[in-house]
Amino acid sequence: MSESLTVSRPPxxxxxxxxxxxxxxxxxxxxxxxxVLPFFVVFVAMLVVPLVYSGYLSLFESKLIGGEVxxxxxxxxxxxxxxxxxxxxxxxxxxxxxQVPIMLGLALFFALALDSGRARASKAARxxxxxxxxxxxxxxxxxxGYLYGPDFGPIAQVARALGLGTPDLLAGDTILGSMMNxxxxxxxxxxxxxxxxxxxxxxxxxxxxxxxDGASQLRVAWSIxxxxxxxxxxxxxxxxxxxxxxxxxxxxxxxxxxxxAISSAFTPNYYAYNLAFINxxxxxxxxxxxxxxxxxxxxxxxxxxxxxxxxxxxxNQS
Amino acid sequence: MTRIEPRAAAPARRAAGRTRPxxxxxxxxxxxxxxxxxxxxxxxYFVLPLLWLLIASTKDNADLFSSFxxxxxERFSLGENLVTVFTTRDGIFGRWILNTVVYAVVxxxxxxxxxxxxxxxxxxxxxxxxxxxxxxxxGAVMIPLTALALPTYLLFSSAGLTNTPWAIIVPSLVSxxxxxxxxxxxxxxxxxxxxxxxxxxGAGEFRTFWQVGLRLLAPGLVTVFLFSLVATWxxxxxxxxxxxxxxxxxxxxxxxxxxxxxxxxxxxxxxxSTVITGSLVSVLPLIVAFLVLQRxxxxxxxxxxxxx
Numbered sequence: 001m002s003e004s005l006t007v008s009r010p011p012x013x014x015x016x017x018x019x020x021x022x023x024x025x026x027x028x029x030x031x032x033x034x035x036v037l038p039f040f041v042v043f044v045a046m047l048v049v050p051l052v053y054s055g056y057l058s059l060f061e062s063k064l065i066g067g068e069v070x071x072x073x074x075x076x077x078x079x080x081x082x083x084x085x086x087x088x089x090x091x092x093x094x095x096x097x098x099q100v101p102i103m104l105g106l107a108l109f110f111a112l113a114l115d116s117g118r119a120r121a122s123k124a125a126r127x128x129x130x131x132x133x134x135x136x137x138x139x140x141x142x143x144x145g146y147l148y149g150p151d152f153g154p155i156a157q158v159a160r161a162l163g164l165g166t167p168d169l170l171a172g173d174t175i176l177g178s179m180m181n182x183x184x185x186x187x188x189x190x191x192x193x194x195x196x197x198x199x200x201x202x203x204x205x206x207x208x209x210x211x212x213d214g215a216s217q218l219r220v221a222w223s224i225x226x227x228x229x230x231x232x233x234x235x236x237x238x239x240x241x242x243x244x245x246x247x248x249x250x251x252x253x254x255x256x257x258x259x260x261a262i263s264s265a266f267t268p269n270y271y272a273y274n275l276a277f278i279n280x281x282x283x284x285x286x287x288x289x290x291x292x293x294x295x296x297x298x299x300x301x302x303x304x305x306x307x308x309x310x311x312x313x314x315x316n317q318s
Numbered sequence: 319m320t321r322i323e324p325r326a327a328a329p330a331r332r333a334a335g336r337t338r339p340x341x342x343x344x345x346x347x348x349x350x351x352x353x354x355x356x357x358x359x360x361x362x363y364f365v366l367p368l369l370w371l372l373i374a375s376t377k378d379n380a381d382l383f384s385s386f387x388x389x390x391x392e393r394f395s396l397g398e399n400l401v402t403v404f405t406t407r408d409g410i411f412g413r414w415i416l417n418t419v420v421y422a423v424v425x426x427x428x429x430x431x432x433x434x435x436x437x438x439x440x441x442x443x444x445x446x447x448x449x450x451x452x453x454x455x456x457g458a459v460m461i462p463l464t465a466l467a468l469p470t471y472l473l474f475s476s477a478g479l480t481n482t483p484w485a486i487i488v489p490s491l492v493s494x495x496x497x498x499x500x501x502x503x504x505x506x507x508x509x510x511x512x513x514x515x516x517x518x519x520g521a522g523e524f525r526t527f528w529q530v531g532l533r534l535l536a537p538g539l540v541t542v543f544l545f546s547l548v549a550t551w552x553x554x555x556x557x558x559x560x561x562x563x564x565x566x567x568x569x570x571x572x573x574x575x576x577x578x579x580x581x582x583x584x585x586x587x588x589x590x591s592t593v594i595t596g597s598l599v600s601v602l603p604l605i606v607a608f609l610v611l612q613r614x615x616x617x618x619x620x621x622x623x624x625x626x
């Protein structure tokens with residue numbers, strides 16, 4: 001991510017030519033370090049140290065006899081042969097391919113629709129679509145759990161009134177879809193706001209030029225707006241990938257109302273939690289968490305690389 | 319490039335369209351009924367669940383089961399439900415609210431301050447190692463919390479800090495995305511000349527930051543603060559693993575516990591309406607915060623979004 005995010009450095013931040021530091025320069029350097037220091041102390045303590053510790057833990061095994069013993073990469077080998085972990089990762093891959101495009105597609109559609117200024121009361125619509133983001137995932141899941149429920153859930157009530165019977169939205173084969181819906185509901189608004197904010201900052205001269213050329217609204221959206229907010233879209237894609245592989249709240253809460261549909265390994269994160277805190281298998285859980293981090297980093301990196309390549313190709317063509 | 323504020327940009331664009339006489343046909347300036355309808359139909363999807371929550375919290379348990387979800391029941395029980403929410407288990411719900419507010423506000427204030435100072439330094443100073451440190455920060459955005467939560471728990475546990483508020487607050491102080499946002503924002507919002515002028519006037523670097531920088535960074539500050547606030551307020555995973563006494567729970571963990579009790583309890587179904595009303599109570603503060611402060615955070619995001 002670092003590369004794509006830093007390409008467009010604002011001009012004010014351009015580095016002046018470096019010379020031998022003068023007294024004032026030294027004073028400024030000291031100030032700069034002092035500004036950065038508090039963040040970095042916490043950063044190292046809360047991110048770097050745990051990460052390294054997690055990697056360390058994952059290399060050990062806890063045996064009934066002999067306690068902690070060095071296991072090398074055993075835990076990782078075990079993970080690759082563990083159907084629970086693999087099915088969880090597979091489920092999340094499916095989630096990624098189905099839910100993320102739907103969510104981001106909707107977000108982009110709303111952002112473009114609101115930016116076009118053609119809909120009435122669009123400011124109110126924008127805030128209402130964003131509102132679910134402020135709802136804790138716990139509450140969102142509880143709420144949708146009730147909405148899905150067969151007893152007093154309005155979805156079942158409406159279906160029954162229409163003579164369709166009671167749909168079981170919490171069964172083994174529907175619950176992943178039901179979960180996708182919850183996550184979509186929660187995060188479309190956030191992604192929309194990020195894209196909308198980017199759209200608002202496109203210089204207006206671009207539109208004027210397109211207007212003189214007689215480009216239609218759709219054409220402007222496709223050829224100017226979407227390419228212009230590409231970095232913002234990429235950001236939402238990366239955040240969605242990270243979010244997907246970390247799904248925890250939804251499965252762990254739905255488990256209370258649909259225990260048969262949600263296994264302890266439903267998502268990798270939920271699995272790691274169960275291993276660590278229920279099975280007390282800390283080392284294996286650390287290995288899974290670490291592996292999951294690697295999966296996320298690799299997928300995000302590949303997506304980014306693809307996006308950059310696409311951008312370069314486009315630049316070369318024009 | 320100068321900062322284009324969303325609010326300022328929109329009317330300017332529209333006005334420019336109106337004053338230009340040579341364009342005869344300008345469909346993009348017209349309101350479209352179709353788009354309005356489509357958009358507001360979609361809005362229903364986002365609003366209906368919350369509306370259901372609002373209506374359901376006015377019902378007692380019997381009405382929940384016997385009445386239609388989107389209409390009121392026989393009795394209007396919102397008051398009773400609220401009383402139940404705040405009196406169950408010696409009023410522990412109030413305690414949860416207080417905990418949540420303390421955790422979220424302290425974490426968000428701390429995270430915002432740290433991110434602002436770091437972002438300001440990255441934007442306005444060139445110093446050895448700045449690029450490396452900034453890339454490191456950005457890379458950290460990608461680290462999954464999962465990979466961190468477990469070792470963090472073990473580290474806190476060996477330091478004797480689990481089951482204390484610090485276990486929630488300290489890990490929430492790190493906001494790599496906040497640093498990124500503040501860097502972009504500061505680069506745009508604070509002219510270098512202003513800092514130079516402050517220096518010429520003899521102000522120290524810190525005084526310049528406090529008196530000149532912070533004032534100009536207000537929308538960025540609000541943005542980072544609100545998003546950090548949401549992150550801590552809505553966090554479930556971290557408090558779930560770190561805390562085990564329910565007096566320390568935030569709303570999320572408390573509600574989940576109530577919910578587990580209500581679905582496991584079978585007979586004690588009085589809890590359904592309590593969970594629903596409790597959910598409503600826990601949702602309102604953040605929604606209000608976003609609505610009241612929307613001008614600021616949307617401006618803040620707009621700048622961050624451009625360069626993103």
